[in-house]
Amino acid sequence: MARALVQVRDLHKSFTRGTERIDVLRDLTLDVGAAEFLALMGPSGSGKTTLLNLIAGLDQPTSGKISVGENVISEMSESELARWRTRHVGFIFQFYYLLPVLTAYENVELPLLLLPLTKEQRRKQVTTALDLVGLTERMDHRPGQLSGGQQQRVGIARAMVTDPELIVADEPTGDLDTKSADEILKLMEILRAQLGKTIIMVTHDPKAASRAQRTLHLEKGQLVLDTAAH
Amino acid sequence: MFGMPTDAMTPTGFDPSMFMLSGYLLGLLGGMNLVAIMLGAMTLPVFFVVLFTVEQVARVTANATGWFPAKLVLYMFRGLRRSPLRTSLTYIALFVLTLVLSMIYSVLVFIGNVTTEKEADFKAIATHKTIIPSQMPRSHYEDFKKQLAKLPDGMRPKNGEADIMAWSFFLGTTDPISKRPDSNVFAFCIEPKKILTMMDGLDNLTGKEKSDLDAAVAEMERNPQAIVMSKMRMKKMNLQIGQTIKVTGLNYNDLVFDLTIIGELPDGKYDNISFINSAYLFRQLDAWKINNPKNRTSEAHPMDAKCINLIWVRLPNKEAFERLASAVNDTGNFSNPQIKLETASSGFGTFLEAFKDILFGMKYLMAPAMVAIMCLVIANAISIGVRERRTEMAVLKVLGFQPRHVLFLVVGEAVLVGLMAGFMSTLIAFKMIGNLKLQIAFFGAFFVPVEVLVYGPMLGAFVSVAGSLIPAMAAKNVKVAEVFARVA
Numbered sequence: 182m183a184r185a186l187v188q189v190r191d192l193h194k195s196f197t198r199g200t201e202r203i204d205v206l207r208d209l210t211l212d213v214g215a216a217e218f219l220a221l222m223g224p225s226g227s228g229k230t231t232l233l234n235l236i237a238g239l240d241q242p243t244s245g246k247i248s249v250g251e252n253v254i255s256e257m258s259e260s261e262l263a264r265w266r267t268r269h270v271g272f273i274f275q276f277y278y279l280l281p282v283l284t285a286y287e288n289v290e291l292p293l294l295l296l297p298l299t300k301e302q303r304r305k306q307v308t309t310a311l312d313l314v315g316l317t318e319r320m321d322h323r324p325g326q327l328s329g330g331q332q333q334r335v336g337i338a339r340a341m342v343t344d345p346e347l348i349v350a351d352e353p354t355g356d357l358d359t360k361s362a363d364e365i366l367k368l369m370e371i372l373r374a375q376l377g378k379t380i381i382m383v384t385h386d387p388k389a390a391s392r393a394q395r396t397l398h399l400e401k402g403q404l405v406l407d408t409a410a411h
Numbered sequence: 412m413f414g415m416p417t418d419a420m421t422p423t424g425f426d427p428s429m430f431m432l433s434g435y436l437l438g439l440l441g442g443m444n445l446v447a448i449m450l451g452a453m454t455l456p457v458f459f460v461v462l463f464t465v466e467q468v469a470r471v472t473a474n475a476t477g478w479f480p481a482k483l484v485l486y487m488f489r490g491l492r493r494s495p496l497r498t499s500l501t502y503i504a505l506f507v508l509t510l511v512l513s514m515i516y517s518v519l520v521f522i523g524n525v526t527t528e529k530e531a532d533f534k535a536i537a538t539h540k541t542i543i544p545s546q547m548p549r550s551h552y553e554d555f556k557k558q559l560a561k562l563p564d565g566m567r568p569k570n571g572e573a574d575i576m577a578w579s580f581f582l583g584t585t586d587p588i589s590k591r592p593d594s595n596v597f598a599f600c601i602e603p604k605k606i607l608t609m610m611d612g613l614d615n616l617t618g619k620e621k622s623d624l625d626a627a628v629a630e631m632e633r634n635p636q637a638i639v640m641s642k643m644r645m646k647k648m649n650l651q652i653g654q655t656i657k658v659t660g661l662n663y664n665d666l667v668f669d670l671t672i673i674g675e676l677p678d679g680k681y682d683n684i685s686f687i688n689s690a691y692l693f694r695q696l697d698a699w700k701i702n703n704p705k706n707r708t709s710e711a712h713p714m715d716a717k718c719i720n721l722i723w724v725r726l727p728n729k730e731a732f733e734r735l736a737s738a739v740n741d742t743g744n745f746s747n748p749q750i751k752l753e754t755a756s757s758g759f760g761t762f763l764e765a766f767k768d769i770l771f772g773m774k775y776l777m778a779p780a781m782v783a784i785m786c787l788v789i790a791n792a793i794s795i796g797v798r799e800r801r802t803e804m805a806v807l808k809v810l811g812f813q814p815r816h817v818l819f820l821v822v823g824e825a826v827l828v829g830l831m832a833g834f835m836s837t838l839i840a841f842k843m844i845g846n847l848k849l850q851i852a853f854f855g856a857f858f859v860p861v862e863v864l865v866y867g868p869m870l871g872a873f874v875s876v877a878g879s880l881i882p883a884m885a886a887k888n889v890k891v892a893e894v895f896a897r898v899a
Contacts, residue, residue, distance in 0.1 A: 230895070231892070234891075234892045234895070237809075239809060239891045239892050239895075240891070240892035259814070260813055260814075263808065263811050263812065263813050263814075264811065266809065266810070266811050267810065267811030268811075272809050272810070274806075274895075278802065278803070278806040280486075280803060280806070281493070282486070282489035282490060282492070282493055283486070283489065287482075291807075291810055292810045292811055294479045294482055295479075295810075295811045295812065299477065300476070300477025303477060339810075351895070
C-alpha cells in the first residue's frame with residue numbers, strides 16, 4: 182500500500198480557558214493518501230477545524246505526531262512551519278480572505294514572493310493559476326470588484342500557485358450560492374484529478390461532502406465514522 | 412519684568428511664580444499647537460497627493476524589479492490609503508509634533524548663536540549697571556572713547572571711530588492727540604556712518620540694497636533731519652520716501668521732530684525700526700533748554716542726562732575686553748550713573764536670565780512631554796488598525812509570511828507617515844517661517860536652521876517607530892488558529 186501523504190498518530194489537542202482545560206481532539210489517528218479528496222464533517226465544536234489547522238501546520242498539537250510527506254510538522258518551530266507552509270500547503274478559506282488593497286494578480290502572487298523565483302517565473306505561475314480558475318481577464322481587479330464566486334476562485338488560484346501537494350479548505354462553499362459552490366467544487370475535483378493534489382475539506386454541507394472520495398465524521402474530538410464515497 | 416512677581420505680590424510669602432510660569436508655558440504650547448494643527452490640516456491634500464505619487468513610484472519599481480521588499484513597501488502604501496481618516500489624524504499628530512519641536516529647536520539655536528562668545532573681533536556693550544532700559548548721559552560716550560584711546564596697541568578697535576557706536580532709543584508719534592500705536596515711530600538715533608560699520612544683519616545685502624543704503628547714510632550725514640524707515644513701517648503708516656513727517660516724542664516729552672523720509676531699510680532688516688541721526692536728537696535737546704517757554708530756569712531736558720541707552724564697541728580680542736571692562740567698572744571713570752561692560756552675547760545672556768526657567772521648561776519638559784504624548788497617540792491609532800486587520804495578518808502568516816514581515820509591515824506604514832509628516836512640516840517651517848525674516852531686536856533675523864530638514868523627518872520616523880512598536884509586536888504574535896477559530 183502506498184505511503185499516505187498525511188499521517189496523524191495519537192493526536193491530542195487541548196486549550197486552556199482560564200482554569201478550565203478543554204480537550205478538542207483526543208487520541209486521533211488517521212491517514213490521508215496522496216491525491217485523495219477527504220471531507221471532514223461533524224457538529225460545531227467537534228474539532229474538525231482544529232484538526233485541519235494542525236494538519237496544515239497552523240497550530241501545534243498538545244501531543245501526538247503529524248507527518249506530511251517527508252516532514253514531521255509536529256516538531257517544527259513557528260518559522261520552520263511558515264516556510265514549510267509556503268511550499269507545501271495551499272489554503273482555501275470560507276470567506277476568501279483576499280487582501281482588499283491588492284489586485285487579483287497581486288493576491289495570487291503573494292505566496293510566491295517568499296520563494297526564490299524571478300519576476301518572470303512568478304508571472305508565469307500566477308497567470309497559469311488564474312487561467313486554470315478562468316479569471317485571467319480579471320487579474321487587475323480588486324476583490325471589491327469581484328463576485329463571491331470569483332473571489333473564491335482567486336482564493337483557489339492563490340492556494341495552488343506554489344504547486345503544493347496538500348490543499349486544505351475550511352468551508353470553501355459556505356459563503357456561496359449553489360451555482361458558485363458547484364463551480365468551486367468542480368475546480369477542486371480538477372485539482373485532485375488532473376494535478377494530483379491531496380485535498381482535505383471541512384464542511385457542514387453533505388452535498389459538498391459527497392464530492393469527496395472519503396468523509397470522516399468527528400464528534401467530541403474523536404473519529405466516529407469513516408465513509409468512502411460510492 | 413512684566414508678569415513676574417514682585418515682593419508686593421507675595422505678602423504672605425507665597426510664591427506664585429511657578430503657576431505663572433506654567434501658565435506661560437501652557438499658553439505658548441497651546442498657541443503653537445493650534446497654529447501647527449491648522450497648518451497640518453491645510454497640508455493634508457498635499458500629503459495625500461505626495462503619498463499617491465510616491466506609491467506610483469513604488470508600484471513601478473516593484474513591478475519592474477519584482478523585488479520582495481519593494482512589493483512590501485507598495486503594500487504599505489496601499490494600507491495607508493485604506494483608512495484615510497486614521498492616516499490623516501496620524502499625519503496631523505506627527506506634523507504638529509515635528510513642527511513645534513522644529514520651532515523650539517530653532518529658537519534654542521538662535522539663542523545659542525547669540526550667546527556664543529566669540530574669540531576675536533567681537534562686540535562689547537556698555538550699559539547702566541543696574542537699570543533696564545539702560546540710560547546714560549552723552550558725556551559717558553565721550554569718556555568711553557577716551558578710555559578706548561588709552562588702551563595699548565593691539566587692544567584698541569582696529570577701525571578706530573568706525574568701531575564705536577552709541578544708541579539712543581527714540582519713540583514718537585505722528586498723532587500726538589490720540590497716540591494710536593499704528594502712528595508710532597520707533598527709531599535708533601545713531602551716527603549715520605555707524606549704520607554701515609557696526610549694525611548687524613547688513614552683510615548679505617544685494618548690490619542695489621547696498622548702494623541704496625550707502626546713499627541714505629550719505630544723505631543722513633548731510634541732512635540731520637533725515638529718517639530712514641523700514642518698508643514694513645512705512646507701509647503700515649502709509650508713508651513714502653520724500654514725505655515730511657512731524658513726530659512728537661513720547662519718551663522725549665516736549666520734543667517735536669521734523670523729519671524727511673529719505674530712504675527705506677532693506678526687506679527683512681530691522682522691520683518696524685527707523686534710523687535718525689543722533690545729532691538731531693542732541694540738537695533738539697539743546698534747543699529745548701533754550702527755547703522751551705516752560706523752562707524758565709534753563710534747566711536741561713529731563714532726558715538730557717539719559718539720552719544714551721547703549722554704547723557698542725568692536726574689540727579685537729578678549730584681553731582688550733578685560734582691560735576695558737576694568738576701566739569701565741572703575742567708578743573714578745564712570746559714575747552717576749555707574750556702567751558695566753559686557754560682551755554682546757553675555758549681555759543677551761543676562762537679559763535671558765529672567766527667562767531661563769521658561770527656556771528650561773521648553774527644552775527639558777515641553778519637548779519630551781510632546782514626544783511622549785505623540786508616541787501614545789500613534790500607538791493608539793496603530794493599535795486600532797492592527798485590531799481591524801488582525802485577520803489579514805493571520806492570512807499573511809498562513810501564506811508563509813514570517814512574524815518579522817508582519818512587524819515590518821506595521822512599523823513601516825507608521826514610519827512612512829512619520830517621514831512624510833516630518834519632512835513636510837519642517838519644509839514649511841524652513842521655507843515659510845524661516846523666510847519671514849523676523850527681526851529679533853538687534854540680533855538679526857530669526858532663522859530656521861537647515862538641519863531641521865533632516866531632524867524633522869528623523870523625529871517623525873522615531874516617534875512612529877516608538878509608537879507603533881507595541882502594536883506591531885501584537886500583530887507579529889497573532890495566533891493564526893485563534894483568529895480563525897474566533898471568526899468561525
